[in-house]
Amino acid sequence: MPTVEADALESFARTALVEAGAPADAAGAVASSLVDADLAGHTSHGVVRVPWYVEGVATGDVDPDAEPSVESAGPFAQVVGGAAFGQLVGRRAVETLVETTRDRGVAAVGIRDSGHLGRIGEWAERVAGEGLLFASWVNLQGGAQRIAPHGSADRRLGTNPLTFAVPAFGALPFDPVYDGATSQVAHGKVIERDGSGERLPEAWTVTDSGAPVEHAADFEAGEGALLPLGGRETGYKGFGLATMAELFAAVVGGGPVATEPDQAWRGNGAAFLAVDPAAFTTPEAVAGKVEALAEHVRSADP
Incomplete structure (x- = not known):
């Protein structure tokens, strides 16, 4: 597999988005987040998404000129994307969340009408980097659903990731983050295989017959559904x-909520929550808990 320098990859993504009609600043922010996802090892949310975003602009699902707005009341706010690129919405939501949590000790920010929010772990890392606890719940507004209920093969929900982060306050070289779809895999994993031609693993999908979908192109054309996390037995x-x-x-x-499976809308809604741990304890105590848990987990036999 060829290696591409991050700067070159970011330049490619930025140029493609500008040519699709995005302002330079917006394209730069989106490209930076996509390359960040690639560098973090989450290539399903990296530059593989560029054609998807370009198509979104062409179909009107994404408004490249839109700027998210904030409606706030005390420790609560809603960021209205107006179909803007999700990376712009995510930045605005995090800025609002951090600022409000600093003042109030806790804050919640809702998001609606956003383009694809990208790797939610990026937003978690930004909040934890400010010394705050983070939790989020994300859905896929409108149609383009992917997950079947347990025991079915009909698409009813998006891949709806759950994300959490805890500041390590120097106890580890990184802040602990969990960011995962509630399906067997993120939809981006299917998109990657659509480009590579690889067969889909059997544990990912289900069809009306109970058999898995073999090829990503068939899944993208509407065949079958993603299995919920836990698969056929405990989905x-x-x-x-x-x-x-x-x-x-x-x-x-x-x-x-997801009630329109035939609507071709690809945007996200979300609930972001942040808590200042200083309301309960000290940074030193948090660091001690993180370090103790990390050592306990690492002590397990391979």
Whole structure:
């Protein structure tokens, strides 16, 4: 596999987005986030998304000139994307979240009408980097659903990721972050294989016959659905988590729930929450807990 320098990759993504109609500043922000995802090892949310975003601009699902707005009341706010690139919405949401949490000790920000928010772990890392706890629930507004309920092959929900982060305050070289879809895999993993021609692993999908979808192109054409996290045996757990993410994002963000499977809308709604641990303890105590847990986990036999 060829290696491409990060700067060159970012330049490519930025140029492609500008040529699609995005302002230079917006294209630069989106390209930076996509390359950040690639560098973090999450290539399903990296520059592989550029053609998807360009298509979104062409179809009107993404407004390249839109700027997100903020509606706030005390420690609570909603960021209305207006179909802007999700990376712009995510930045605005994090800025609002951090600023409000600094003042109030806790804050919640809802998001609606956003383009694809990208790697949610980026937003978690930014908040944890400010010394704050982070949690989020994300849904896919409108149509383009991917996950089937446990025991079905009909698409009913998006991949609805759950994301959490805890500041390590120097106890580790990174802040602990969990960022994962509530399906067996993120939809981006399917997109990657659509480009490579690889067959889809059997554990990812299901069709009406109970068999998996073999090829990504068939899945993208509407065949089958992604299995919820837990797969064929215990997928009720993943679908339960996906359902709660759907509702949290819709209630806090103010957007719709997934009731229109045939609508070709690719945007996200979300609920972001931040808590200042200083309201409960000290940074030294948090660092001690993080370090103790890390050592306990690492002590397990391979």
